[in-house]
Amino acid sequence: MTGSAINLVNRPILASIHTQAFQHNLNRVRELAPESKIWAVIKARAYGHCFEAALQGLASTDGFALLDIEDAAWLRERGWKGRILLLEGLFHENELSRADDLGCDLVVHCETQLAWLESFKPKTHNSFNVFLKMNTGMNRLGFKPDSYRVAFHRLHAAGYRMHHMTHFANADQIDRQPTVDGQQEIFNSTISGLDGPTSLANSAAILWHRNALGDWVRPGIMLYGASPTGIHADIEHAQLQAVMHLHSEIIDIQELKQGDRIGYGGRYEAPQDMRVGVVACGYADGYPRHAKDGAPVWVNGADQNGKGLICPIVGRVSMDMLTIDLRNAPNAKIGSVVELWGDRVPVDVVAQNSDTIGYELLCAVAPRVPVAIK
Numbered sequence: 581m582t583g584s585a586i587n588l589v590n591r592p593i594l595a596s597i598h599t600q601a602f603q604h605n606l607n608r609v610r611e612l613a614p615e616s617k618i619w620a621v622i623k624a625r626a627y628g629h630c631f632e633a634a635l636q637g638l639a640s641t642d643g644f645a646l647l648d649i650e651d652a653a654w655l656r657e658r659g660w661k662g663r664i665l666l667l668e669g670l671f672h673e674n675e676l677s678r679a680d681d682l683g684c685d686l687v688v689h690c691e692t693q694l695a696w697l698e699s700f701k702p703k704t705h706n707s708f709n710v711f712l713k714m715n716t717g718m719n720r721l722g723f724k725p726d727s728y729r730v731a732f733h734r735l736h737a738a739g740y741r742m743h744h745m746t747h748f749a750n751a752d753q754i755d756r757q758p759t760v761d762g763q764q765e766i767f768n769s770t771i772s773g774l775d776g777p778t779s780l781a782n783s784a785a786i787l788w789h790r791n792a793l794g795d796w797v798r799p800g801i802m803l804y805g806a807s808p809t810g811i812h813a814d815i816e817h818a819q820l821q822a823v824m825h826l827h828s829e830i831i832d833i834q835e836l837k838q839g840d841r842i843g844y845g846g847r848y849e850a851p852q853d854m855r856v857g858v859v860a861c862g863y864a865d866g867y868p869r870h871a872k873d874g875a876p877v878w879v880n881g882a883d884q885n886g887k888g889l890i891c892p893i894v895g896r897v898s899m900d901m902l903t904i905d906l907r908n909a910p911n912a913k914i915g916s917v918v919e920l921w922g923d924r925v926p927v928d929v930v931a932q933n934s935d936t937i938g939y940e941l942l943c944a945v946a947p948r949v950p951v952a953i954k
């Protein structure tokens with residue numbers, strides 16, 4: 581990125597989605613799980629990155645996993661011929677023939693969904709691929725182990741192509757191998773003797789619990805270059821790349837006197853005379869209002885040698901703006917490009933400064949922020 585202005589007619593804010601970073605991260609998943617097929621998880625508008633960018637950047641995946649049947653329909657309209665998994669299955673019985681027409685794979689996680697499938701006669705395709713979900717301890721969705729085998733046999737008898745699936749509750753706790761092992765043992769003993777491919781691992785398991793991958797892995801957050809733990813240092817070894825780069829510009833500069841306060845509530849008091857930059861990005865763009873003083877942003881060309889550098893946020897984030905300390909940034913000026921998060925400021929670092937995780941920030945980028953696919 582050069583020092584030139586973000587080329588937009590309106591406010592200077594832009595989320596750039598780097599499709600090459602998507603490809604790179606998908607390749608990393610392949611290297612970490614070479615024996616498995618990949619469901620690229622793109623729920624929540626591809627974790628805020630937009631479906632179009634995900635389709636372009638992740639086109640070499642084996643399948644896409646998402647929630648809404650309308651999004652599956654969009655993928656088909658855009659020419660996606662690979663597999664699509666509806667991660668929570670169907671929400672209403674009347675979606676069955678649509679799912680059949682679209683050739684979706686279905687998760688079945690409860691008796692209600694199972695009964696819908698038993699009474700359905702697929703017409704377009706000869707049968708659904710079913711990922712039967714087992715609750716091995718997460719206690720959110722899925723059949724308990726003691727009812728799983730019966731559910732499996734009923735769907736199998738109805739002619740569906742069966743797969744086994746579970747989801748880990750603690751795979752992001754890197755040192756808690758025993759709880760992951762425990763869920764995996766329940767899973768393995770329950771499916772013992774039953775045919776069908778398996779699917780267990782989210783990003784955290786792919787990164788840290790690689791004895792638990794299964795035939796289909798389900799990476800989400802790592803495809804976007806962020807950490808399942810919310811801590812950037814935890815994924816440095818995996819060499820993932822940030823896919824979303826959120827940029828804005830400095831739109832004004834304030835000269836403060838020692839003791840002056842900034843913004844709503846006057847949270848920050850200037851310890852000395854100082855310059856403060858006003859950046860066109862606020863919580864209505866998806867930047868976390870809870871960001872603390874010290875949360876980093878990167879300012880292009882700002883230091884005494886004209887190099888980019890990190891400047892800390894000072895004062896509360898407001899709806900459309902945030903304010904940064906320019907004491908170390910003599911070359912920062914109106915129009916300087918600012919990276920809120922991306923490859924210079926990992927989204928997880930912003931998240932840590934705001935008591936959340938990168939997932940939440942990425943998903944919450946507001947619709948008013950324009951997206952550019954690069």
Ligand SMILES: *Cc1c(COP(=O)(O)O)cnc(C)c1O
Binds near residue numbers: 784
């Ligand atoms: C969201 C989701 C994933 C992906 O999780 P990440 O932590 O983003 O890798 C995998 N499986 C299921 C069932 C999910 O809902």
